[in-house]
Structures are given as structure tokens and as C-alpha cells.
Amino acid sequence: MVAGVPLLATACGGAREVVEGVGVLFPLGDAAQLAQGLKHMAGLDAGQREACALHMLQRLQQRFSDQAVRGAFWQLPQVRWRERGWQVIDAAAYGDTWQRFGGSVATHPLVIEQLADLAQIPVRYLGFPQDGELKAALPRRWGFPATGAARMAEVVERLRELLIGSVLFLEGAPIAIQLVYRVEAPQWISVEYVNGGVDPETKAFSPGLNMSANKQQLLKRHRKRKRVILLVLLVALLLTALWAWWLPPVLALVLWVAHEAWFSDHLFYVPGSDYQYDLQASERHALHGLGGVLALPKDCQLDGNETLLLRVNLRAGWLGRLLDPAVRIEGGVADCQTFERGVRGVRYLNLGGQAEALGAGRLRLSGRHCRVAPEMELLVLRHTDYLAGSLMVIAPHADDAELAAFAAYAQAKSSWIVTLTAGEIENAYYRETFGLDLVEAARLKGELRSWDSIAVPRWAGVPSQQCVQLGYFCMQLPAMQAEPETPVASREADLADTRPFRRFNEVALRSDADGRPTWHNMVQDLRELIERARPATIVMPHPTLDPHPDHVCAHDALQQALQGASWQPQNLLLYANHLHDNDRWPMGDAGTGVPLPPFFDAGLPMRPWVLGVGEQQQRQKAIALGMMHDLQPAAPFKRRVRRFLQRCLAGRRWPAFGDNEFFRKAVRRHELLWKEQRAILDRLYEGIAADCECDIRWLTGDEQADLRGYFHRHVQIDQYDRILFFLRFKKEIRQARFIRTIPNLVILEHDAYQNYIPCKYTGKFSEYYRQLPWARVITSGAVVTRRLRDEGFDAVFVPKGYDQALLRNENRERDIELAFVGSLRSVAYSGRKQMLESIAAALGFVDMHNIVLYRDLEQLREKLAQLRADLALAERISRNGQQLAEQRYTFHALGQAITEAMRAPLRPAAKPGLLTRVLLALGLSR
Known part of the structure; x- marks a missing residue:
């Protein structure tokens, strides 16, 4: 809203027009009178209250017309009406009003123009005239499906020159901008502020790191490429009819079979690319696999509990482009780890469980449909025993804990399983099998999966008193995160209460009192459970590797819950049940090892931990997954045909104990988790x-x-x-x-x-x-x-x-001018300023040498003008500030400072x- 005085209510009589989420701002001078008036109105009948309200609004309208009214205003919480009196104006009039009165970035005329054009919708502007002059203006809210996260890159490009603030990039793509589509009601949307996109029909919000959007972009690009290829092949097939009429159908069948057998994988990267990891190994040793035999260096001592990874260079043969290439591991525990067809480059083998054979010098590698280069590197990662203490697994959905960490929670000293959502959506099987409508099927599926989340962990010995289903709704966590205090109902179950899906819990939670499906309640639930269970280690989804929106939000909620919690875990472990660029990982057969997944960001330090899973425990895990109702339905006909063709032509195998793809992916020799890399x-x-x-x-x-x-x-x-x-x-x-x-x-x-x-x-x-x-x-x-x-x-x-390995200068040009400008109006400002002045010397801060300090707004303006006029000075301050940080504040430098402090x-x-x-x-x- 743009106005001469920031006010969005008028008193022009007539019927009211309902508007969601409009706040009414009143001059502070009227606050006391207004409070008295509201108190007086409480004792009146309906007719008297109407007359009193109209009188108060007329008083306020008189204040609106006073051009001298300026300064602070008091906001009443979300009054949801707008009196008539606004009229349609054109874009030019709106732009002129914005220039006169100012407004937020989101209300800037060019922002609205660009986003409206991007969404292909018309925008109507409203103005409030008084005495022949516009006193306020606003763009009318737009009812349209938001462009959202899937087109975020386009949004950024449209607004590049207008953005104020930082834009983050992941592999060159924007992942967070300072504009957002905020849903105010399922059918209305308005442009406001910070972080990602929203689909107004689903209220799916994607904050911050948006790997989910990246996956959708990759999938869209993949399908587009396949459509182009299909069009070319179709033209070629039609041309073959010039030679013989029967050629097109025969060739079409052959091409379809070839596609299903060899080209149907969702692989969104080039198999010839090197995996790029920054692995935080405790030790690294160069190995030379002469004849495929590996010998451990004499200076490397292993006790069998380390995580062992082998960096190898693979190159697929011609058969390795049609059949899955793999590396056989022999001489110890027999294993075969599979990679992408056409693999060419750096990969990481998992040598978990092979320490004895490696130490004895009898471990051998051989390639199947690929060649293994003799130059290798052994990475040794030493970890504490995460299973010696209590463990808590955070599962966004029932079965996530079993897929990622069944063996871990089965072996831990004590385990808790906390499932966030009921998983009630995507219930076609229940509709078709039982003849239910959408709501009935969603509720039935939610109840079954809620039961699974409590009952199945008991198979591993976890008491039901330590299994908790929070009952929030599937795929609604992003919307909850977007508006933390707003209840977000189920998409399909027609419920806005978590308690129906909590009925199997044996643990009472404070949020049981109201059952409101809000982000605030979920974070409080997690904090309450952490303080009750006091886990030494928490296992949760990986926010970078796993792009599922609910999984990303589960990680964010856990981190938020830990803030202010009276108990802090010693370790955080992460898992990835879904990847954004390879739907088949881990590749290969059930029962084999798990190599590291594809990853291409060497700037992100990572520390994997591998837990060995024996044959008996693999069977236990397969049975646990078989008890999960969501994994029980048979594969659809198309998938069964594809698997038959791949079995016959590509040599692929699927386990006999389950049709779902997760039985192949999850029942393996290893469980791969990642130590949370906050600071090493x-x-x-x-x-x-x-x-x-x-x-x-x-x-x-x-x-x-x-x-x-x-x-x-x-x-x-x-x-x-x-x-x-x-x-x-x-x-x-x-x-x-x-x-x-x-x-x-x-x-x-x-x-x-x-x-x-x-x-x-x-x-x-x-x-x-x-x-x-x-x-x-x-x-x-x-x-x-x-x-x-x-x-x-x-x-x-x-x-x-x-940690100098986690934070470093990437020499990218900033798109913001200042790193930080504190609020001068903050009540804490004077205290912060005084404290900063007193410790500046101890910290090494020197004003206008390695930092810019200011005492008031006028001095800030003066110094900004000086820096803008003298770019060399600005560059020198920036360089000196970086030098100060690198010389005094890296972990390495602090370690030396601690040593010096001990010497006296x-x-x-x-x-x-x-x-x-x-x-x-x-x-x-x-």
C-alpha cells in the first residue's frame, strides 16, 4: 500500500467489501481514545455499536485528510474489511503516487509490472481520492496461480536491477530472493517479502535452499529434451514408410523397447562428470592398485570402526553404456557397487566392513563393464560411537526412519522415533480398493501410516512409548513454515486438527490441547520431545542432498527447536532418502554396498558415516519395510513391463521381498549418514x-x-x-x-x-x-x-x-552495498554501541581501516558518501577486514591463540x- 499517511481504512458509508489480511493503521495520538471507544462499544447493542464505529471511522477520516499527520502509527491486528470509496486508477497514477509517498520494494510499480507480465495477468490499481488528489493507492490483489519456486530464476532476472539485498546462488541458480508470493487465502495471493515461492492452490512454500525446485526444473528440462527427441524420431519413422509401410510400427516398437530398457532412468547430470566432494577425512593415503590388489600403508592403523572411502577413477567400456557398470570388491566381504551407465570420472567406493582384508593386503578390485584406474586415494574418517548413547530419528513420514536408519536405531542403546506427518495424501490405492471418496481414503491412509509409525519400530525393539506421531499433514510443512502461527489444513483429508492422527500415541504433548497444525506447534513439539528424551544423537534429513520439501522443512524445524532447548544433542546425523538428480541411487541390487551419491559442490564440507548392516539385519529391515502400508501396493503395470524388459535386456534385478523401488534402494550392506557440518x-x-x-x-x-x-x-x-x-x-x-x-x-x-x-x-x-x-x-x-x-x-x-574450511572468500561480486547496518531506533542500540566501543580494541577493529563504525544516522550518511566517492578506500577497508578475519579468527589462528594463552x-x-x-x-x- 502506498499512501500519504499509512492508512487503509475510509469511512464513506455503504456496504463493506471483504478483504483478507488488511491491517488498519491509526495515529498514535488516537490510540487512547480508540481504546476507550472500543471498551465503551463492548457494552452496546448491535445498532449502537454500528453507529459508534461509524462515528469513530469518520473521526479517523478527518485525520487522514490532514497533511500534517506524520510519524509513528499504531497497528490493530488484521481488521478484515475495507470501506467503499476506492476507485480504479491507471498504472501511471499509481506510479506517481508511489513516487510521492514511497513504499516497499514489493509495491514498486516496476516490480508489479514485471511480475504481472511474468504471470501473464492483468493488474488493476485502486486509489483513494480526496479533494481531487490521491491520498493513497494500492495494486488490487491478484487471483492467479503463482509463478512460484519453479520459475524463481525468471523472477530474479526480471527484478535484477530492483532487488535490494542479497541473492544466494547454488551452482549458478538463485535459491533465495528478497521477494515472496505470500498466500493470504487459498484463492488470493499478494507479493510481499523474502524467500522462494508459493503455489496458492497447495500453499506449498519453498524457503531458502530450494533443491526441490531444482529437481522440478531438471525434470522439466529432461522431459522437454525427450519430447524433442521423440519428435525427431517420429519424423524419421514417417519417412521410413517411403520404403515399406510396415517399417514405422516395427521400428516404433523397437525404439520403445530400447527406451524402456536403456534410456528411462531419470539421470539429470552427465555421467562423465567427476563427483565433487570436500570430504573432511581424518587421514588420506595414496594407494596404487597394482593388479587390482590394495595394500594399506604402514603408517595407517585401523581398528575396524572407521568409515573407509576409496576415491577411484572409472571409465565405462562400450558395454557399460548399455549395462550397469560396477566395481567388484573381493578378498574380504564380497561386494559389488554399481554406478551410472557411461560412467567416466571420479567416484567414491564404500569400503565399510573391509578394514581387516585391507589391512591384510588381500582386498581386490575389478571392474564390470568399466575400467578402474590404478591410482586411488583412501580416505579414513574417524567417528565417535554414535550408537553408544540414546538416538532420536526425525522422520517426516512413516517409513523414512526405516529406510534411512533402521539398523542404526535397532542397534542404539536407546532410540526414539518421531514422525512429523500422517502421510495421508496420494491415496488412489485406497479409493480404488475400498471404493472410498477422496476424504475417506485420505483419512484411512493417514490412520494406517500413523499406526505404522508407532508399531513398526517395535520390530526393532523400540518401545511404543518412545515412538511419537505428531500428525501434521503431508506436503503442508512448507506452508506452515511460511506462516508459523497460521493453521494449515490437510490437502485431502478435510482436517485442520492433528489429534485424529495422534490417537495411537502413548506420549502426551502440550499441543494436544488444541491440535492446531501450525509451524509454531510443531517446533514446540520437537523441543518438548528433545528435552524429554535427551538424545545424545539426532538423525534427520539432509537439507542439501534430499530435496523433498517436507524433508527440508523437517531439518529446519529441528534446528529451530534446538534454539532455546534446555538439552542439546552431542551429534547431528543427516540422511537422504531422495536425490534431486538421480532417482535410482543407490544403484545396483539389494544387498550390495552403498557408494557415495552424485554430488557436485566441492565448496560444501561433508563428513559421511557408514554403518555396516549384516545379512540378518538386512532381512529384519526388509520385513520392517514390508509392514509399511505405503510400500505394499503392487507396482503399476507400466513399471512391471519396464522391469521385465530391463531384466531381460539390461541385466537388472529386483528383490523378491517387495515390489516397491525402496526395497532395492534401502535393503543394503550399509546405511550411509552424514555428520552435520556446523563447525569441525x-x-x-x-x-x-x-x-x-x-x-x-x-x-x-x-x-x-x-x-x-x-x-x-x-x-x-x-x-x-x-x-x-x-x-x-x-x-x-x-x-x-x-x-x-x-x-x-x-x-x-x-x-x-x-x-x-x-x-x-x-x-x-x-x-x-x-x-x-x-x-x-x-x-x-x-x-x-x-x-x-x-x-x-x-x-x-x-x-x-x-572454521576456515566452511567459510571462505569465493571472490564473487556482491549485489548488496553494505554487509550490515544496525537499527538506530532499536532500544538496544545504545547498549550495543557502548559495548562495541569498549571491546573494539580487543577484537582488532579499527574504524575506517578494517571496519566502518558510525554513531548516528548523519555520520553513517557521511561515511557512505565518502566510500562511494573513494572506491580505493572502500576496497582497502574490505581487504583489511578480510585480512583481520583470516589472521585472527580462523580456527587455526584461534588454536594458536589458545596455546599462547596457556604458556604463561x-x-x-x-x-x-x-x-x-x-x-x-x-x-x-x-
């Missing part, structure tokens, strides 16, 4: 190790809880000049009596700020450190360090930083008293 602390420790001799030890949760036992078994304190603790504070504080016996102690603590804020740890850090007066505390807060020193503690400031002599340590020594010796105290 290994690189922080590498920075420490680069500057001193040290032993770095990872302690499990149980070992952290029993430091006395761990030190007794594994550590001789007098062999070390310093012992650095980087542990959970709640584990430390419970063992203060034992920790007092460590004389050379340094504590690295990032959460000491909680000592000075209202929380359960207020003052606890000071209380703990007073028991360790000789210990040095390294904190990541300059103000916290200062306050600890004031209390007499030996405190040193080393700031937090960033510590205060003399007090010897533990006799009672403490006796209690510790008897194991009666920690």
Missing part, C-alpha cells in the same frame, strides 16, 4: 597441535561424567605441563572435588556469560572457579573476561572464530586435603 572442532585442535606437543582426547558422555575414573585409567597428570578442559560445564561442576586435584589446569569455557545473566547458572561459574583459584580460564567474551578478572580469577580472553605460568596450586584424597581413593567422591 578438529581444525581448532589442529591449530593448538601446530604450536605445541599435545595429546587430544575425545571423551564420551559417560567418560565426561566420570573424570576421576577416566584419569585413573588413561592419564598420568605429571606427564603434562598443562591439561586443558573443554567440557560441558554441568559435567565439570559436579566433579569439582576431583578436578581440584589437577594442579596444571586450564579451562576453555564459551558459556561463562551465563554467570552474569538470569538463568540456572547465575553465579555458578564464580562459585566453581573459587574452588580452583590456581586454574586459568580462557573465555570467548571480552566483557566476561574483564568481570572474572575483577573477581580475582586468572582469566584470559580468546574470541570465538570460524599458572598460579601455585593448593594440594588436596587428606579427606579429599581418602574419599577419592575409595571412589566415594567425584
